[in-house]
Amino acid sequence: MSEFVDFLKHKYAYVAMGEFKPGTFPEAQKLYEQAVSTYTKGFKGAYLLQKPGTDEGIAVIMWDEIGTMQDNMSEAYKAILDEMAHLFVKPPVTSFYEVNSEIGTINSN
Template sequence: MDFQDFLRHQFAHIAIGEFKPGKFEAAKKLYEEAVSTYSTGFKGAYLLQEPGTDKGISVIFWESVEDMTANQSEVYQSILKKMMPLFAEPPETVVYELVCEIKPKE
């Protein structure tokens, strides 16, 4: 790893939404299926659920915005089409740049 690696920041694709009542589990399975299609530049994914609700937040980390875009394959798009009817309304999506990372001391 050289100095330039320390200057490069990851990006996070954030989606915040609510599924129709009782549809969170079905959406979770599709989410896992969609994430399994990712390859180059994929750094990790988290799906958070507000306890007792069908509200959730997806956080997917990427090496670059270009990698994120490149991973939106036909298979991914097909899975996303299956997921969209499960939402109560379309999710809010935003891309953020990771500018500070603080890890616990070991």
């Protein structure tokens, strides 16, 4: 029964879309990975997407609940975000989304 209830739970995605100053995407990627590495409870995964040939990107961070992101905002996390802020052309656009469908490959061993 608990597996069925877990199946019904939806994840949430925090999405940030932004553009970095020319040539700074690699530095931003390093800082993003450091920030994500500070997450613990409720964290379900993260992706950093880069539009080919540009410094535009989308960060997608998966959470079990919206509130757990707030719980993970440690001093170390905030310091990394402060370090990253000057790399943006302008502040990123951010939103939360409920994950309504999740489709993946089936690993048949």
